[in-house]
């Protein structure tokens with residue numbers, strides 16, 4: 001059975017106009033308790049087999065899991081601890097947004113066993129934060145990280161976004177520098193993507209919108225990020241992720257290795273024994289019956305096993321891939337491979353095909369050209 005668990009908490013303080021996740025604004029908190037009850041019920045109903053595997057990673061994502069009162073998180077953890085055996089060195093991550101956790105709550109997270117926080121900062125520029133309708137400002141973002149560190153958290157990650165409307169190279173550089181003034185061990189940076197059916201999709205109808213940084217600026221932003229991370233000793237281990245040595249996210253590494261994981265909660269996905277499943281996206285339906293409408297998702301294993309490792313610094317083991325799928329990825333592509341190598345975008349090392357840090361910016365394009 002899997003040794004990783006993902007739990008989805010769908011509630012948020014505000015609905016950011018670029019977000020297309022399953023989230024629910026619940027200012028009164030009246031759905032929190034019924035949701036946690038449904039979640040605990042799902043866990044108890046589904047985890048009836050003997051679970052000999054020790055849980056190595058648990059990830060509470062959302063939404064904004066830190067919005068929940070500590071007493072409800074405690075109820076959830078009691079269920080988890082009663083149903084699974086946890087490795088003493090388990091990594092337990094909680095996604096946490098500024099303005100949703102005071103010192104009492106942070107202390108409560110620690111008491112529950114949470115040992116890694118992933119803080120959704122996005123930018124330290126207050127004007128940009130307002131445009132993103134994040135519901136927090138830069139001071140609150142800094143305070144939550146400083147307070148978490150004071151409470152003893154020694155593994156803190158923060159998220160930043162580049163390519164925001166009206167974001168300049170200077171303000172992006174400033175945000176990265178401010179991030180490194182804080183006690184963090186890990187940083188995730190994503191380019192803004194304009195998703196369908198979001199308020200941003202209506203405003204920024206095409207990528208040529210003059211308010212959005214253009215391609216050259218995006219490349220510059222990514223390069224600045226790589227350079228500053230390198231200078232601070234944060235190694236790039238995935239297209240969007242940088243960490244001090246030993247602080248890579250173990251949970252996300254499992255995703256990239258395509259290993260099994262449980263998924264609990266509304267809209268949660270899971271991957272067990274080759275099957276990818278998704279829970280219902282309808283919160284009311286989930287609260288009424290947490291086992292309703294679980295559907296099996298179609299998958300393309302050969303593509304997943306190619307794309308996921310190529311996003312990481314460890315790359316793809318060509319020999320294993322060939323044994324598993326009877327596909328020689330390099331056959332007939334000698335010219336392309338040489339071309340990409342000459343541009344320092346990929347490298348071949350001991351049977352591994354790796355995308356270089358320079359190539360990470362173009363990883364989607366490189367992977368599509370390498371596909372069989």
Ligand code: SF4
Pocket residue numbers: 011012013014015016019020021023062063064097120
């Ligand atoms: S806080 Fe995160 S999950 Fe919630 S609406 Fe904003 S981007 Fe989406």
